[in-house]
Amino acid sequence: MKRWIFLLVLLVVTFALASCGGNNNTDSDQQNNMGGSSNQNENASQKAVTVDLQSGEGESAGTATLEQVSEGVKVTLNGENIPKGTHGFHIHEKGTCEAPDFKSADGHFNPGNTKHGFDTSEGPHAGDMPNITVGEDGTVKMSYVAEDVTLEKGQDNSLLGDGGRALVIHQGKDDGKSQPSGDAGDRFACGTISE
Template sequence: MKVMRNIAALSLLAVALPVGAQDKQTAVANFVGKDGKEDGRAQLTAAANGGVLIEVEISGLPVNKWVAFHVHETGRCDAATHHESAGGHFNPEKAEHGILAAKGPHAGDMPNQYVGQDGLLRAQIFDSMVTLDGKTDGIRGRALMVHANSDDYRSQPSGDAGERLSCGVIQ
């Protein structure tokens, strides 16, 4: 019930804000696959009490598989470098990687996401450890990344998530 109220509050927030203020409360990320072609999009919305809701849809991913989904530190998605240009995971607190790590998680950690039979990842993910435009926890200008494997939530520094499949700069 609380989630429904929060979603309703986010909808009201978007309607109630003046036009200029809405731009600061939302962001988008257009995803690019390993081949350099667009393969998805995310809509990000700042929550009134902190955190960011990420609504994402990405196509052309491995079917029937759990994949890792993270925030990366650099807002570059260069397919020629297999998205290595996005740097490591966003980790302003210098915490360990993973929700199961003793000194984790860090801000870029998010739960694994499931890709269905159609190769499409559709999800709504809430990251309570980030903001869109905060001084140290802001993610606008950084990248969202889908990896080939699921995150084991323990291995350092990236959860043994594997190859970078799709990347989107948060704008």
């Protein structure tokens, strides 16, 4: 009798394990296959955004990838065709890049209403980032985590929705303290951050 109970329990456990392991589709996978969406899928689509940067003359200035990470948004720049030297690199308020001057991108993204610059006690803007240094070949590769922004929609500090934002490379170096934008000079290149 004990043997039959043992075999019955073993059969039930085997059946239960087979049922759990047989279907690898999650609810979100099923919704994807059926054309639906879920919050998980929406968040996944917000985890990486590619931005194409263009100079005021319409030439490619490279790309930037924005990824949501636990500390904020990681910005990875692969720049090209940029003049050698040090340049200010910022997130700007509006997601419009009208050449040749890109003034349509407005000022630095500043939802916290702070002062500009890492060297200012009341700063920085959420959109302030370190300067980039471009080599002789006109290229630059850098990564930076912008801690005061997010790719989550509906947040005051979101880079998505509400028309988006823009990435801007300036002609000159950001001095880290001059108001309102670090005395970085004209805007050399711009790219729209959008969904």
